[in-house]
Amino acid sequence: MVEPVGNHYVVARSVYSEKLFDEEHEKLHRYHKTFWDHLKLYFRCSPQRIKKIVLGLLPIASWLPAYRFKEWILSDIVSGINTGLVSVLQGLAFALLVNIPPGYGLYAAFFPVLVYFIFGTSRHISVGPFPVLSLMVGGAVVRLVPDDFSENGTLVNISKIDEERVMVAASVTFLAGIFQLLLGILQFGFIVIYLSQSLISGFTTAAAIHVVVSQLKFMFQLTVPGFNKPFGIIYTLESVFSQITKTNIADLVTSLIVLLIVFVVKEVNDRYKAKLPTPIPIELLVTVLAALISYFAKFEEKFNVAVVGKLEEGFQSPVAPDINVFQRCIGDSISIAIVGFAVGFSVAKVYSIKHDYPLDGNQELIAFGLGNIVGGSFKGFASSTALSRSGVQESTGGKTQIAGIISAIIVLIVILAIGFLLQPLQKSVLASLALGNLKGMLMQFKEIGVLWRKDKYDCAIWVVTFLAAVFLGLDIGLATAVAFQLLTVVFRSQFPSCTVLANVGRSDIYKNRKDYTDIYEPEGVKIFRCSSPIFFANVEFFQEKLITAVGFSPLRVLRKRNKALRKIRKMLKKGDLQVTPVCLICMANHTQESDEELDNNRIEELDQPTDLTDLPVQIDWNADLPPNISVPRVDIHSVVLDFSAVSFLDVSAMRILQKTLKEFVRIDIDIYIVAAHEGFVDKLERSAFFDEEIKPSMFFLTIHDAVLHILLKKDIASSPKLKPTEEKGSNNHCVINTSGGLRSRENTV
Numbered sequence: 001m002v003e004p005v006g007n008h009y010v011v012a013r014s015v016y017s018e019k020l021f022d023e024e025h026e027k028l029h030r031y032h033k034t035f036w037d038h039l040k041l042y043f044r045c046s047p048q049r050i051k052k053i054v055l056g057l058l059p060i061a062s063w064l065p066a067y068r069f070k071e072w073i074l075s076d077i078v079s080g081i082n083t084g085l086v087s088v089l090q091g092l093a094f095a096l097l098v099n100i101p102p103g104y105g106l107y108a109a110f111f112p113v114l115v116y117f118i119f120g121t122s123r124h125i126s127v128g129p130f131p132v133l134s135l136m137v138g139g140a141v142v143r144l145v146p147d148d149f150s151e152n153g154t155l156v157n158i159s160k161i162d163e164e165r166v167m168v169a170a171s172v173t174f175l176a177g178i179f180q181l182l183l184g185i186l187q188f189g190f191i192v193i194y195l196s197q198s199l200i201s202g203f204t205t206a207a208a209i210h211v212v213v214s215q216l217k218f219m220f221q222l223t224v225p226g227f228n229k230p231f232g233i234i235y236t237l238e239s240v241f242s243q244i245t246k247t248n249i250a251d252l253v254t255s256l257i258v259l260l261i262v263f264v265v266k267e268v269n270d271r272y273k274a275k276l277p278t279p280i281p282i283e284l285l286v287t288v289l290a291a292l293i294s295y296f297a298k299f300e301e302k303f304n305v306a307v308v309g310k311l312e313e314g315f316q317s318p319v320a321p322d323i324n325v326f327q328r329c330i331g332d333s334i335s336i337a338i339v340g341f342a343v344g345f346s347v348a349k350v351y352s353i354k355h356d357y358p359l360d361g362n363q364e365l366i367a368f369g370l371g372n373i374v375g376g377s378f379k380g381f382a383s384s385t386a387l388s389r390s391g392v393q394e395s396t397g398g399k400t401q402i403a404g405i406i407s408a409i410i411v412l413i414v415i416l417a418i419g420f421l422l423q424p425l426q427k428s429v430l431a432s433l434a435l436g437n438l439k440g441m442l443m444q445f446k447e448i449g450v451l452w453r454k455d456k457y458d459c460a461i462w463v464v465t466f467l468a469a470v471f472l473g474l475d476i477g478l479a480t481a482v483a484f485q486l487l488t489v490v491f492r493s494q495f496p497s498c499t500v501l502a503n504v505g506r507s508d509i510y511k512n513r514k515d516y517t518d519i520y521e522p523e524g525v526k527i528f529r530c531s532s533p534i535f536f537a538n539v540e541f542f543q544e545k546l547i548t549a550v551g552f553s554p555l556r557v558l559r560k561r562n563k564a565l566r567k568i569r570k571m572l573k574k575g576d577l578q579v580t581p582v583c584l585i586c587m588a589n590h591t592q593e594s595d596e597e598l599d600n601n602r603i604e605e606l607d608q609p610t611d612l613t614d615l616p617v618q619i620d621w622n623a624d625l626p627p628n629i630s631v632p633r634v635d636i637h638s639v640v641l642d643f644s645a646v647s648f649l650d651v652s653a654m655r656i657l658q659k660t661l662k663e664f665v666r667i668d669i670d671i672y673i674v675a676a677h678e679g680f681v682d683k684l685e686r687s688a689f690f691d692e693e694i695k696p697s698m699f700f701l702t703i704h705d706a707v708l709h710i711l712l713k714k715d716i717a718s719s720p721k722l723k724p725t726e727e728k729g730s731n732n733h734c735v736i737n738t739s740g741g742l743r744s745r746e747n748t749v
Helices: 018-024 037-040 047-057 071-100 104-108 112-121 131-146 158-185 190-194 197-220 232-242 249-271 282-296 297-304 323-328 328-356 361-375 387-395 400-420 427-436 441-455 456-472 474-494 537-551 556-576 595-599 603-607 651-665 680-686 705-715
Strands: 002-005 010-016 498-504 509-512 526-531 577-580 583-587 637-641 669-672 732-738 743-744
Touching: 047 361, 071 104, 071 131, 071 197, 071 282, 071 387, 071 400, 071 427, 104 112, 104 400, 112 361, 112 400, 131 158, 131 197, 131 328, 131 474, 158 190, 158 323, 158 328, 158 361, 190 328, 190 361, 190 474, 197 232, 197 249, 197 328, 197 427, 197 441, 197 474, 197 732, 232 456, 249 282, 249 297, 249 427, 282 297, 282 400, 282 427, 323 328, 323 441, 328 361, 328 387, 328 474, 387 400, 441 456, 456 474, 498 537, 526 537, 526 705, 537 651, 556 603, 556 651, 637 705, 651 669, 669 705
Parallel strands: 526 637, 637 669
Antiparallel strands: 002 010, 010 732, 498 509, 498 526, 577 583, 732 743
């Protein structure tokens, strides 16, 4: 019964152990589905299930019939045009990161959008090239097809190298798409949970640094070979600065001017986004202006600047991937598949929460996978989504993926009709545009201070991920980061927070005794909490902390007592001890016998329960013993283990926990386990955890139930405020008053 009294409440109920509560409230024994039950349910066939599967695999069939044409079409068209223009420029710019001709970036900005329109579940993300993925693909490309230099340091066989690199990029993308598709079919969408926000932030920041370094050769127009190996960024910088005197000043000045303009206008867009009807399309304006100036001023002829050159008109025939590339790029493809999905799903999740619609991680894997397979077949490179491009699509009013189709039409127009207008555009301008999109990533350095204040482990994950990805490369860096992140989880669970609790405010609330002054600890009772699952890696740490909390080792006390009993029996047999009603009196001179002599090669007997049945007197181990017998004093009679945060025990932990609990029981200390999760006791019963010493009756609902049970059982007369006083009626009903301590209806506690 709960009686509300103002901002207090009064609860009147019995003191419950787990067993008593289940008996009184008739706990149901539920049937838990087996693996085969889940398998049968998964493969069952019904019209409703078929419809659900079809709608799941083809999300377009769900949202397109419900499309509000009159309300949304204009917004989607405006959003699609803006997004398409950005996609064109980013496709050209990010192709430089892949180390292939810029025109192939348009294919990467076109085909994945069509596939995602049919299979994707997000309404707002813009699918296409992403700088991190482009750089990862570029790393594989450079490793498999390195630059071919002549004796005087100039590149040769450029067209052949470009052709081979395009094939490698397409094959790596195709294989990454296969991995994503398989993960989606096998329902592995949960894999993204192993990439924490701190890891993704540190990784993308490191990728931004790699992007900056990789674009220096276009900004300075230098011939820099690719170094896709650990510490490759150092070798790249060394190559750049060793050739710094060969810099093309026209490209450098153009790059700096474009970069300055882009950064300033993007800052204006961010600062005044609430007042601007649409963000200023600075990339488009800069591109058009730079192409016009380059064309009319004849920059290529006068200053020998590197330009985009002729773009392929139309589409090339689809090609089969190169199997030899598959064998050499499995690791790269797996990394690209996971990072692409993690980034895309993270961005999609932001917009799904903002606009309140569901998102299916497994279907997203399928959509991204099919997009990369189709894109790779048409010589595109890996796609995901970029936050900046998706931001344009959403902020300009995009409602559905109709905006994505419109953006693809814009890209299509460039591919088929007006691509030639971009021929005089300098590559240094594209490099600056690529760098201009990195502002958000580079600003993530601010997170280090925030994470340090919030969580040191997350901060360490960010820093280690960043350093590993920068110096070891993105592929090895990602593997290192995931391993370190999992190591921190193991470290946190291997060394969990273990605390001793005390009653606060004479109520039913128990907190860390170090945090409060108004606390009460029942005499002879220790309340111990472990805030982690207990398993093979941390069970010994749990055992050590428990021993530290109670102040003694129960095994050592047990062995000392059994050794003392051997001495007592031996002295009684010799007549060296006299039995009195009060105590044992030593009649002989003090003699010291070695433990080795007493053990008599029977050390295992010392771990057994003490047997006092053959002695003529009951021994009080805390009383004065004969001078030559020393046993550690134990002032505790009960230990309460709070398992509210212990979600599971493995077999190793069960074995050691059982052994530890038996050691306490054998030295006459009562053990109580409280707040165990549902099914915890059932699992222990199935594992034969209980016996004559360890019984299910030790489990109680709450700490307070266990403490009240202990107080009533032990009748602690030395405590003036918590003294059981028997009256008429039942003796196990108590009232908990949160403002005035503990009292009882039949007993005052």
